Amino acid sequence: MHKFMIVFKHEYALVVKKKSFIVGLILTPLLMGLMMFAPILIEKFNEKKTEHLAVIDRTNLDIGKKFVENLEVYTLDDSVTASFIVENLYVIDAFDVDEFNTTKDSLKNLISEGNLKYLVVITPDAVTTDTGVYVVASNENISANRKFRWQLTKVISSLRLEASNVNIPIDSVLNMTQRIDLIAKDLKGVTVSYEIQLFIAIVFVMLMYMLIILNGQMVMRSVIDEKTSRIMEVLVSSVTPFQLMLGKIFGLGAATLTQVAIWVIAGYTIFALNPIQSTMLNGILTPFLLIFILLFFILGFLLYSTLFALLGSIVDTEKEAQNFLVPIIMCLMVPVMLSSLIIDDPNSLVVRIMSFIPMFTPTTMVMRLNFLFPSLPNNSLFQPAVLESILTLIVLAATVLGTIWLTSKIFRMGILMHGKRATLPEIIKWIRK
Amino acid sequence: MLLELKNIRKEYEDKVAVDSLSLEIPKGVIYGIIGPNGAGKTTTIRMVMNITVPDSGEILFENKPVDETFRDRVGYLPEERGLYKKMTLIDVVSYMAALKDFSKSQVNEKLDYWLNRVDLIDYKDKKVEELSKGMQQKLQFITTIIHEPEIIILDEIFSGLDPINIEIIKDILLDLKREGKTILFSTHVMEQAEKLCDNLCMISQGQKVLDGTLTDVKSRFGKNSIQINIDGDGKFIKELSGVKSFTEYNNYIEIKIDKNSDTNQILKSVADKVMVKRFEIVEPSLYEIFIETAKADPTDFNGNGGQHA
Numbered sequence: 001m002h003k004f005m006i007v008f009k010h011e012y013a014l015v016v017k018k019k020s021f022i023v024g025l026i027l028t029p030l031l032m033g034l035m036m037f038a039p040i041l042i043e044k045f046n047e048k049k050t051e052h053l054a055v056i057d058r059t060n061l062d063i064g065k066k067f068v069e070n071l072e073v074y075t076l077d078d079s080v081t082a083s084f085i086v087e088n089l090y091v092i093d094a095f096d097v098d099e100f101n102t103t104k105d106s107l108k109n110l111i112s113e114g115n116l117k118y119l120v121v122i123t124p125d126a127v128t129t130d131t132g133v134y135v136v137a138s139n140e141n142i143s144a145n146r147k148f149r150w151q152l153t154k155v156i157s158s159l160r161l162e163a164s165n166v167n168i169p170i171d172s173v174l175n176m177t178q179r180i181d182l183i184a185k186d187l188k189g190v191t192v193s194y195e196i197q198l199f200i201a202i203v204f205v206m207l208m209y210m211l212i213i214l215n216g217q218m219v220m221r222s223v224i225d226e227k228t229s230r231i232m233e234v235l236v237s238s239v240t241p242f243q244l245m246l247g248k249i250f251g252l253g254a255a256t257l258t259q260v261a262i263w264v265i266a267g268y269t270i271f272a273l274n275p276i277q278s279t280m281l282n283g284i285l286t287p288f289l290l291i292f293i294l295l296f297f298i299l300g301f302l303l304y305s306t307l308f309a310l311l312g313s314i315v316d317t318e319k320e321a322q323n324f325l326v327p328i329i330m331c332l333m334v335p336v337m338l339s340s341l342i343i344d345d346p347n348s349l350v351v352r353i354m355s356f357i358p359m360f361t362p363t364t365m366v367m368r369l370n371f372l373f374p375s376l377p378n379n380s381l382f383q384p385a386v387l388e389s390i391l392t393l394i395v396l397a398a399t400v401l402g403t404i405w406l407t408s409k410i411f412r413m414g415i416l417m418h419g420k421r422a423t424l425p426e427i428i429k430w431i432r433k
Numbered sequence: 434m435l436l437e438l439k440n441i442r443k444e445y446e447d448k449v450a451v452d453s454l455s456l457e458i459p460k461g462v463i464y465g466i467i468g469p470n471g472a473g474k475t476t477t478i479r480m481v482m483n484i485t486v487p488d489s490g491e492i493l494f495e496n497k498p499v500d501e502t503f504r505d506r507v508g509y510l511p512e513e514r515g516l517y518k519k520m521t522l523i524d525v526v527s528y529m530a531a532l533k534d535f536s537k538s539q540v541n542e543k544l545d546y547w548l549n550r551v552d553l554i555d556y557k558d559k560k561v562e563e564l565s566k567g568m569q570q571k572l573q574f575i576t577t578i579i580h581e582p583e584i585i586i587l588d589e590i591f592s593g594l595d596p597i598n599i600e601i602i603k604d605i606l607l608d609l610k611r612e613g614k615t616i617l618f619s620t621h622v623m624e625q626a627e628k629l630c631d632n633l634c635m636i637s638q639g640q641k642v643l644d645g646t647l648t649d650v651k652s653r654f655g656k657n658s659i660q661i662n663i664d665g666d667g668k669f670i671k672e673l674s675g676v677k678s679f680t681e682y683n684n685y686i687e688i689k690i691d692k693n694s695d696t697n698q699i700l701k702s703v704a705d706k707v708m709v710k711r712f713e714i715v716e717p718s719l720y721e722i723f724i725e726t727a728k729a730d731p732t733d734f735n736g737n738g739g740q741h742a
Contacts, residue, residue, distance in 0.1 A: 006531045230515025234576070237482050237509040238532035240501075416484060418513075 003239045007247025008254070011222065015255035025259055029266070050082055051144065053118035054107050056090045058100065063122050063155050064089050070151040084144075087116060094124035104136075111138055120148060127159050198343065200285065201370035205339075205363055208297055209332055212362075215256040215301065216308035216328070220321060222248055223312030223415065232415045241412040246404070249305045257301075288379040292389060293366055299396045300362025303403060304328065310407040313414030314422040331359040339367055346371040347385075355392045358399035365392055406431060434496070435460040435584065435615050436481070441490035443476055450476040451487075452639045458617055458632070463610050465630035466619040467719065473639040474619035475512050478588045481617070482509055505534050508582035512589045514573050518562040522553065525561055526576050535580035547575045551601055567598055574602060578609065585609065587618040591625050603629055623720040633719070637727040651716045658721065659696065661686045661703060662711035673702050685711070689721075 015021055057064025074083035092100045110116040119136040126132035133152055135145060161173065226232045235244055307328055315321045335342070335354060342351050346368045354364045372385045381390070413430040414422055422430075436458040443451040451473040458464045466474050479485045481492060483499055492499050516525050523544065530540045548554040551571040556564060564572060570593050578585060585606075591599055606616055606629065620626050626633065627647070634644035643650060657677075661667065662685045670686060671679040675694030680687045690699065700712050717725075 002534075003532065006528075010528050010531075229518060230511070230513040231517060232515075233484065233511040233513060234509065234515070234529065234573075235532070236484060237507065237511070238504055238529070 003243045004247050004250075007239060007244055008251040011248050011251030012255050015218070015252060016258065021255070021259070025262060028259075029263055050076070050085055051117040052085050052087050052115075053120060054088045054090070054110075054116060055086060055120045055122070056092060056100065056103060056107075057122045058092050058094050058124045059122055059126050060091065060093065061127065061159060063126060063152075063159070064091060064120075066155045067120070067122075067148075067151055070154065071147075074147060083147075108136060111136065114138075117141075118144065118148075120152075122152075127156055127163070197370050197374065201339075201343075201367045204293060204366050204370070205336055208300065208363065208366060209336065211256055211260065212301055212304045212332060213329065215253060216304050218256070219248060219252050219305050220308040220312035221318065222252060223309055224315065224318055224321070227312075227316070227415055227418070230418075236415070241415060242408045244415075245309055245408055245411050249302065249309055249404075253301060253305055286373070286379065289369060289373045292369055292373070292393075295393055296362045296365045296369075296396070299393065299400055303358065303362070303396070303400050304332070306400070306403045306407050310403075310410055310414075313407075313411040314417075314427065316418065316421060320421055332363060335360050335364040335367065342367050343371065352388070355388070356395055358396050361392050361396045365389065409433065434458065435494070436617070437493040437496070438477070438481070439491050439493065441477070441480060441487045441492065443473075443480060443485065443487050449639050451480070451636075453490075454636065454639070454641055455490075456634055456641075456644065458615065460615050461610065461613050462631040463606060463616045463618070463629055465626040465633040466617070466636060467621070467623060467626050467633055467723070468619075468636040468642075469621055471638075472621075472636045474621075474636065475588055476639075477636070478512075478586060478617075478619055481586065482507070505580075506583045508533075508577040508580065508585045510574060510577040510585075510587045510590070512592070514570060514593070516561045516569060516573055516576070519560060521558055521560055522548070522564075522572060523557055525572070526579060529576040530580045533580040533582070540579060543579055544575075547579060550605060551575065551598075566593060567595060570594055571598060571601070574605075578605070582614070584615045584617065587616070590618040590620055591622050592620075599625065623718065623723065627719045635719075635723050635727065637723075642723065642727045650719075650722065654717045654722055654725075655692070656714050656716055657689055657692065658715050658717045659688050659690060659699070660711065660713045660715050661688070661709065663703065663707045663709055665707040667703075667707065669706060670703060673699055675699060687721075689717075 055064045055068060057067075068086045068089055071084045071086065072082065075081060076083055090103050092103065104119070104121070107116060107119045111119060117137060121134050121136065123132045123134075133156075135148060157173070161168065166173075226235065239247075311321055311324050311328070315324070338350075338354070341348065342364065345351065351364065351368060354360045355368065369389065372389075376383065376385060380386070409431050410422075410427055413426075434457045436456075438454060438456040441451055441454045442449070454473070454477060456464075456466075456477075466477060468474055476485065480487050481499075483503075494500075494503050517528075520528070523540075526544055527537050527540050531537070544557070545554065548557055551574070553564075553568060553571060553575075556568070561569060561572065574587075577587070590602070594602065603625075610616060610631075618626075618629075630647060632644070632646050633650065635642040645653075661670070667681070667686050670676060670688060675691050676688050676699070677691055678689040688699075690696065696714060700709070703709055703712070
């Protein structure tokens, strides 16, 4: 135990004292935050200025005029400045092809010169076909396109209704066809947001995936480094290979978890200062759920760290290890790739079976719990969903212990082997010893 | 006996590395395991260190099987040297010593003394990667002894060291012996072993050829060698009566004679033909003893430092 602590402290200090630790501590959440908020920022930036457009209407049905009027509903953030300004509305007879072409070409020139953003063309058969309207622009803007389409649909649909002699105001028809919001409430009668649940599940799984891989590679590299620098033989003359292995796995793991702890505390503080978001998460992120997520996370973390230590001990170089990395990463990824199954029905047979396969348990359960636990009537341990989760925890914990035991046998021999990769028969022989 | 190996055997897939080897290492001596490359020296030492396990036989430390406490009482320098390249000298030594239950303050007390003795004091706060290979060897030697182990085990002790550094290490080892420490080393460089060890064991092809104290071993073979320095060509000496073997070295000739030969007669015969600068009856060197006893092929010793398993 004493020697374990010396190795533990050494490995921990080795990581925490590095400059890259501080850099990663600050840079990682910064990058993640940037990734999450970048689309919002870009959108905000884009909507800040008024855009100019011209409209050519060849229908003599006043479609252009009504469309231009409707565009006035769009304003910028100050709710006064118009989003769109129509420079000109040309009403051109359907048969006057020459005038249409000249007008269109001159407007196109304006667009290429940058003096105009869009040209909306309403062709003569706009009412009879679904493809009778088009937009000319130097580059496509999805948000403006959507707005134009919505307003044109309103105008043209009402003309179509008139033509078929249905005498209802267009707005009420459109209101009737609008989608209905289906609100989900749990057994306690609290409204749960499905999107937020999914978002949280994905954030947790991605965080777990990222940390397991980063930490695992660190463990593996540390073992390989000590092998190639030939220091291993001195180390095992002072500590047992088992103490060394555990010291490494836990020491490096603790360094990674230190980083996570700092993030969590910082993140929690930010959330606590932001009342809207904290109430949004309150119903879902209960301490009860968090404790379970933490348990699955720690056990998963240990399981994979041990596997990476095992990998480091049987290979000679990091390059050699690459081939073995794929199956390990696959095991982590499979539940993420099958996440639609978990989201569809967190209690389906396939999902239940996956929960009990130790390699899949951590990622599967972390996703599953986000959908299972918020809908529980209470936080008692004695209900089927919770008991099942505890059972998967026990299976996982037993696997972790088994893996550590097995790895220690292979590790003992592997770390002193140089120049070649251990073969499977050799490994089996080591385990039997 | 401080350390005892009883009938040790270790077999690898394709060969027997060590076969029915028994050694007795008394407390307070410098004990050399001597033999050519591939003789089984490293395997033997690794078994003592419990890094590999013998197939049969037993290893006793203070008459008890080697256990966990042995780790803290031994200093071990493996054949394959290595240190943490990115750490500073002081950090490396502190960590290695901590693993032997030797505290940081104890290290601070001793480190300057040892760094001074091996001329590394100016590098104390440098990183290991900034040291030359020979310096790293000396640093690793310090990590082996700083925690004041009772028994020091050094595999291929002289490999990678230049003559000056060999002298430095030799001096330290003799001092440690005076303090009552026990030193077990292996080497394939016989001349160096001869100057250092009290007791020795020669092994060849995994088996013990002979063992005992240095004086014992030498006297068993008697004084039947003569070293001669001459001006001129000494090839004719080969043909003189009573000369059993003849080896020409760079600046002297060594011959072996039959037990009953008249050395005076030989001297006269040589002096008749050439100018004799030195004519000395000497004890046989360990190398010669080994070649004679093990019937070994002298080319086995031409290796560069023992890259065997």
